[in-house]
Amino acid sequence: MLWVDKYRPKSLDKMLVHEEVAKNLKKLVTEQDCPHLLFYGPSGSGKKTLIMAVLRQMFGAGAEKVKLENKTWKINAGSRTIDLELTMLSSTHHVELNPSDAGFQDRYIVQEIIKEMAKNRPIDTKGKKGYKVLVLNEVDKLSREAQHSLRRTMEKYSASCRLILCCNSSSKVTEAVRSRCLNVRINAPKEDEIISVLEFIGKKEGLQLPPGFAARIAAQSNRSLRRAILSFETCRVQQYPFTNNQVILPMDWEQYISEIASDIMQEQSPKRLFLVRGKLYELLINCIPPVIILKRLLSELLKKLDAELKHEVCHWAAYYEHRMRLGQKAIFHIEAFVAKFMSIYKAFLIATFG
Amino acid sequence: MDMEMDIPLPEEMEWLENQAFQEEDEEDFYYPEEEEDEQEQLPQKQQQRPPEPSQTSPPNTSIATSLSKSSSVANHSALPENQINGKKRQWAGADGTDASSTGKAPSEEKRNRVAPHEPGMDEGWLRYSPSKERADVAPAVVEQEKFISRFASEIEGDCISITGPSGDRVYAKINRFETNDVKRLSIDGHANGLTLEPIGILMERAEQEAFTKALQVSSASPGDSILPEMPVVTEQLWVDKYAPNSFTELLSDEQTNREVLLWLKQWDSCVFGSEIRSTTDDVLSALRRHSSRTQQKKPSNMVPNGKNKGFHLSNRTFKHLNHLEGENTNLEDIREFWNKKSRFNGPPEQKVLLLCGPPGLGKTTLAHVAAKHCGYRVVEINASDDRSSSTIEAKILDVVQMNSVIADSKPKCLVIDEIDGALGEGKGAVEVILKMIAAEKKSAIGKGNIAQEEQGKTSSKKGRKTASLLRPVICICNDLFAPALRPLRQVAKVHIFVHPTISRVVNRLKHICNKEGFRTSSIALTALAEYTECDIRSCLNTLQFLNKKKETLNVLELSCQVVGRKDMSRSAFDVWKEVFQKRKVKQERKSMNRFRTTSSNFDFLDSLISNRGEYELTMDGIHENILQLHYHDPLMQKTVKCLNNLGVSDFMHQYVMQTQQMQLRVYQSSVAIAIHNLIAQVEKPNIEWPKSFQRYRALFMEKRDLLRSWHHKISPSISRHLSAGYFVEDAISQLLHILSPPTLRPVALHLLSEREKDDLAQLVDTMVSYSITYKNTKPEPLSAISRHETSLDTSELSFEPPIHDFINFKGYTSGHYVLPLPMKQVLVHEVEKQKILRESVIRSIPSNDGNNCRNQALHQEQSDKAPSSKRDGAVECQYMENEKDKLTKTQWKFSTSKSPSALDSDRSATSGMKLATSEDVKRPSGGSSSFFDRFRKSRNEVPKSANDSLQMPAKLARDAHPLLFKFNEGFTNAIKRPVRMRELLL
Incomplete structure (x- = not known):
């Protein structure tokens, strides 16, 4: 088992980061009835861990006994019946699923599952919570229709079903849904926090950390706790008695993007753009989200860029990211950004060096 | 007049x-x-x-x-x-x-x-x-x-x-x-x-x-007993009226005509029998000889005596025939040559002729005329006929295999028109033809010289069992790349029609106009021909219409005058070509103002792209090829604009799809026109089919599915924290590093130090919990083991699921260390064992302690050892023994690793490593004795081990139970070697 999983805090008390949030949540769950919750924040910040801890706080250890099941839903949608299949994790107290897997039919999933949970309400509620919890992941990827259908069911069945929503960005969740939930923002952990977590793990594992080593890992982690712990373990595996100048291995795709960036800086021509296109395709094929690619590419380019161009380049990156979200074929937009950058940079080079 | x-x-x-x-x-x-x-x-x-x-x-x-x-x-x-x-x-x-x-x-x-x-x-x-x-x-x-x-x-x-x-x-x-x-x-x-x-x-x-x-x-027909067939004209449509009746009248490209005729002639020996067609060879040779020239065929040997008079007439009419007289002498030599060489050549290699080209160039006419010319009776199946598989099969069989009851009837030639237009049931025709060709091939292989037999048979009316093609089949289509035609394309002889030269079309049009007494200028006719892209049918219809209306053809109002202009749907390649290529400048010169040209160009492109319809494909094609064009663009501004336009088209498409407002799709063509105006060049573009986006899509789906299925395999307590999407982004690289630690020495297990053993146990644990193992990708003999002692780039054992693919970017060399093969084999073995152990643990522990999950169970195990050791009586608990050993060791590792004995063993391991590797490598894969057993063996040899006290009771307990190794039942990791019972019980 990886350290990421091994040292994941199980309860709200043991939280190392977001202690304040954990404390509030605990109070909320123990003292009063829990409202719908919406956790949002960047990946690797500990949303899921918090959710699990909350569930444990609500239902005790029973919430951790989960099983994986493949459920098929038969939905009567007016004239036709739709068959949907979705995998979900469920315990006796909660159901966890990723409705965006259902694609454009996510609406039905959301409606059906909540209704079903409401139907199967336990008769004997003495000593137990009178509700089940539905954990929906990636709510920001839900279609608008699904979100709209969610808001009514949220109210209607709130007696028997609580929702815990989890997403990266709350801006993609409609106002209506947001206002029905208690929004919990989970920030990316600060580097200090990451360092303290790493040191904690080091102590548990009985490792001797040279001073500043944890800080270096934290700095490279992009403020993602998951990534920090993983690279910490990687370092441990690569070479144990840590040395102060030990290389912290980068992510491969990031490495690849920096290669692309240097390609772009070297030459600006349609031919080079074609080469870059091939590499971008490679990244996309390997399931790297296009938004991440664009972001990373921008930061790589900014590293090498003259200060006076940075603002403009950032502007265009934002512009093309927006278009990318509007559209469907990410490659068109990333490529357009690269072309734009090449154009700007070439003009700049000619202006300065003649 | x-x-x-x-x-x-x-x-x-x-x-x-x-x-x-x-x-x-x-x-x-x-x-x-x-x-x-x-x-x-x-x-x-x-x-x-x-x-x-x-x-x-x-x-x-x-x-x-x-x-x-x-x-x-x-x-x-x-x-x-x-x-x-x-x-x-x-x-x-x-x-x-x-x-x-x-x-x-x-x-x-x-x-x-x-x-x-x-x-x-x-x-x-x-x-x-x-x-x-x-x-x-x-x-x-x-x-x-x-x-x-x-x-x-x-x-x-x-x-x-x-x-x-x-x-x-x-x-x-x-x-x-x-x-x-x-x-x-x-x-x-x-x-x-x-x-x-x-x-x-x-x-x-x-x-x-x-x-x-x-x-x-x-046009002398081969079967001379039969009079040339004369199609009866009932309509006054000029198109029919002036349809070519003979081969020489054909307006289509001379080269194609000739090749079609040659192909048909090659059937002669098969269809007519060689004795009838003594002149075939001459004709063939003549055709071959002439096929490069643009002139008429003059099979003088074939002309019956009665028609000699006509021959002179024709010579008068077509002046360029004159020199053919001289060639008749040459024919003699060639006849001999052909007589020798191809007296009995059977039907041509490709049994099906596929004519394709845009409408109105005379494909159907060519097929009919050529077939008639060669003495066939044309049987046409076109889109209006029933094309379901069963009916068409009967029909084709009729045509292709049967001889008519009437003795002197002409053999039939099947013309399947518009074969591309029909999907679904229309595929019947293609299937039937393919089936027959396949049958033909099979029988040819089976019998050897079936061709000669067939010649004999054809004349006699014997029934044949094999459904082979004995008559020429000509298929006609507009779109060569229609999906239905894909299989046919491979077996058929394909001829692509090109536009006849404008001058030819104009000459013909003029001729017809003169005949009809319709006043035109050749300039107007040229314009008309250009406008309709040499579609003769369209030209003639227009002219006739105008004639009826008593209007004259006007160059300037051509677009208004051409009424019955059909929707020309062109192939995707044509669309891309039009987008990337500037049209000829000639037109510009002709019409005085530039503005008109651009607007007409706009209209043309717009209708072209709209008629094509598949905007997404069109855009993909533009995107694919745009960077390969040679346009002048020093600052890449044009490129940026083009890509911006493509982006616009993309989110327009997305919007249309989301809102289902299909009527908005018309604006897609304007995007393409904008790109055309930016980068169109006069030179001919080299266009490729947009494969890369499709490839990306397919591969992406594949990898995503792989991730998903892997995600589902991982036990839920772990996988719930990490959505499949973030695996690649956050975890894969690090995971790969962790899974192949360079510190792990490829030595026998008992030679490892305590710490290394812990690392190994940890690694195995990780692999199991993430359900990763190694899989034999190439079943190679195990003799290759010794080769992979250091670093290896071609490993037989690779990750399963293939997670290493996710960092396998093209042109990128990752710095990932790959474990040596022996190590991998050890890992495979251990992982398997661990899995079995865990399952048995789950089975043994009733789910009363609240931690049903496997990993939880193990942790539980580790934390409270005492309660679990109480259940020693159960057989299954024997299996847990190993597990416990390992876990306790993890706890005690600090004490053990610092003990001198461990260091000793370590040293001995390093010294013996060189020798040990080759033989020990085989031992871990033995499949019978487990990792820890073996390591215990080594411990026995080094009796000062700190773990000794722990191992002894465990061994005793194990020896007491004969069913000890039951868990290995049915387990193999593909390496088998004989094992003595003694070894097992040690």
Whole structure:
């Protein structure tokens, strides 16, 4: 088992980061009835861990006994019946699923599952919570229709079903849904926090950390706790008695993007753009989200860029990211950004060096 | 020339007449050929008697009559079709003339009165016509006559009143037999000086007849016993009227024509049998020789004697034939050559000919004409027929395998028109053909020289079991790349039609216009041809329409004048080409203002792209090829603009799809036009099909599914924290590093230090919890093991699921350490064992402690050892023994790792490593003894081990139970070696 999983805090008390949030949540769950919750924040910040801890706080250890099941839903949608299949994790107290897997039919999933949970309400509620919890992941990827259908069911069945929503960005969740939930923002952990977590793990594992080593890992982690712990373990595996100048291995795709960036800086021509296109395709094929690619590419380019161009380049990156979200074929937009950058940079080079 | 006289009334009447008799004519058209011939000839025979007076007519017969006679003389062996048309028109003209000259409309009542007689008479002719006369009559029959009588009652059928210059009044019979190429003229001795046709028309006719005669000569059909088939023209559409009848008249590309003909000729030996076609080889050779030149085929050997006269005529008409006389001598040599070489060449290699090209270039015409030319009877299956698989199979089999019952019938040639248009059930045709070709091949392999047998068989009417293709099949399509045609494309001989040169089309159009008396300029015709892209059909329809409207073709208003312009859906490649390539500058020069050109260009592209319809594909293609173009763009601004435009098109598409407002798709074409205006070049672009995006899509799906399935395999307590999407982003690289630690030495397990053992245990644990293992990708013999001692790039064992693929970018070398093969084998083994252990742990522990999950269980195990050790009695708990050992070791590792004994063993391990590797490598894969057992063995040899105290009771407990190794039952990791019982019980 990886350290990421091994040292994941199980309860709200043991939280190392977001202690304040954990404390509030605990109070909320123990003292009063829990409202719908919406956790949002960047990946690797500990949303899921918090959710699990909350569930444990609500239902005790029973919430951790989960099983994986493949459920098929038969939905009567007016004239036709739709068959949907979705995998979900469920315990006796909660159901966890990723409705965006259902694609454009996510609406039905959301409606059906909540209704079903409401139907199967336990008769004997003495000593137990009178509700089940539905954990929906990636709510920001839900279609608008699904979100709209969610808001009514949220109210209607709130007696028997609580929702815990989890997403990266709350801006993609409609106002209506947001206002029905208690929004919990989970920030990316600060580097200090990451360092303290790493040191904690080091102590548990009985490792001797040279001073500043944890800080270096934290700095490279992009403020993602998951990534920090993983690279910490990687370092441990690569070479144990840590040395102060030990290389912290980068992510491969990031490495690849920096290669692309240097390609772009070297030459600006349609031919080079074609080469870059091939590499971008490679990244996309390997399931790297296009938004991440664009972001990373921008930061790589900014590293090498003259200060006076940075603002403009950032502007265009934002512009093309927006278009990318509007559209469907990410490659068109990333490529357009690269072309734009090449154009700007070439003009700049000619202006300065003649 | 007779435009002035062409008042609408007679024409309309004429048209009505044709319409009225269309049914009858069409019936005729579908009759088998024999009957058709008969029908054609019967009336002619009937007319043999009446002509007598006209031929012996006194000198005061009008010039017109004598001229008509003279023309009919010239007409002796003329090919009828054009002639019919010509005459019909001329007759109509005459009608008009007379009507106007007399100032009397044809008397309708008389017609009506007479009309009822007609059908009866017709049938009468049909019934008792002596058929034996036919043979000798045939050549001389084609004669032109008219029935003219003083009395309307004498005329069977409709008639028209004519007043001659002398005031005589006669009734002329209206000829209703469109199938006939003759009109009857019966002149009583008294009917002097009747001019039915102006001299000009007659002159023209004579000329035309000479022309047709020449053409006919050149088209000698192979089966000479049969008269050339003459399609009966019933419509007045110019397209049909001036459709080429003979090979030489074809307007399509000479090269293609020749190749088609050559292909058809190659069937001769198979279809007709070699003895009939002694000249085939010459023709073939001639065809081959000439196929590069643009000139007519002149198979002089094939021309029957009776037609020699026509040969000269044709020489006169087509001047360029002259030098062919000289070539006849050459033919002799080549004939010998071919006789030797390909006396018995069977059907051509490819049994199916696939003609493809844009509409209106004459593909169907070529197929028909060429087949007829070679003596086949054309059987056409087109889109209007039933194309379901079963019916079409029967039909094709009929055509291809059966011989007609009538002995001297021509062999059939199957023409499947519009084969691409039909999807679904239309595929039936393609399937059937493919099946037959496959059968053919099979039988050819089976029998060897089946070709010769077949030649013998073809002439005799033996039934054949194998459904092989024995007749030529010509398929015609517009879009070569239609999905339905994909299989056919591979087996068929494909000919792609190119546009004929504009000058050729214009010449033909001019010729037709002249004939029709329609005034045009060649400039206008050129413009028309360009506008319709050499679509002859469209040109002719337009011209005819304009002729009807009495308008002249106007260069400037061409786009308004071309009415019946069809939607031309072009292939995707054409669309891309148009987008990337500038059109010729010639047009610009011609039309004075630039603005007009751009707007018309815009219109053209817009309609082109809209007609194509598949905007997404179009955009993909543009995106794929745009960077390969050579446009001047120093600062990449054009590229940026183009890509921006593509982006616009992309989110427009997305929006349309989301909101289902399909009508907004029309704006997609404007994006392409914008790109065209930015980067279009004159040079020809090299266009590729957009594969990369599809490839990306397919691979992406594949990898995503892989991730998902892996995600599902991982135990939920871990996988719930990490959505599949973030695996690659956050975890994969690090995971790979963790899974292949470079510190792990590829030595025997018992030589590892304590810490290394812990690391190994940890690694195995990680692999199990993330459900990763190694899989044999290439089942190679294990002798290759020694090769992989250091770093290896071609590993037989790779990750399963193949997570290493996710960092496998093209042109990127990752710095990932790959474990040596022996290590991997050890890992595979350990992982398997661990899995089995965990399952048994789950089974053994009832889910009462709240931690049902496997990992939780293990942790539980670790934390409270005492309660679990109580259940020692159970057999399953024996299995847990190992687990416990390991876990306790993890706890105690600090004490053990620092003990001198461990260091000792470590040292010994390093010293013995070199020797040990080769033999020890095999041992861990033994499959029988587990990792920890072996390591215990080594411990026994080093008795000072700190773990000894722990191992001893465990061993004792194990020895007490004979079922100890049951968990290995049925387990193999593909490496088998004999194991002694002694080893197991040690």
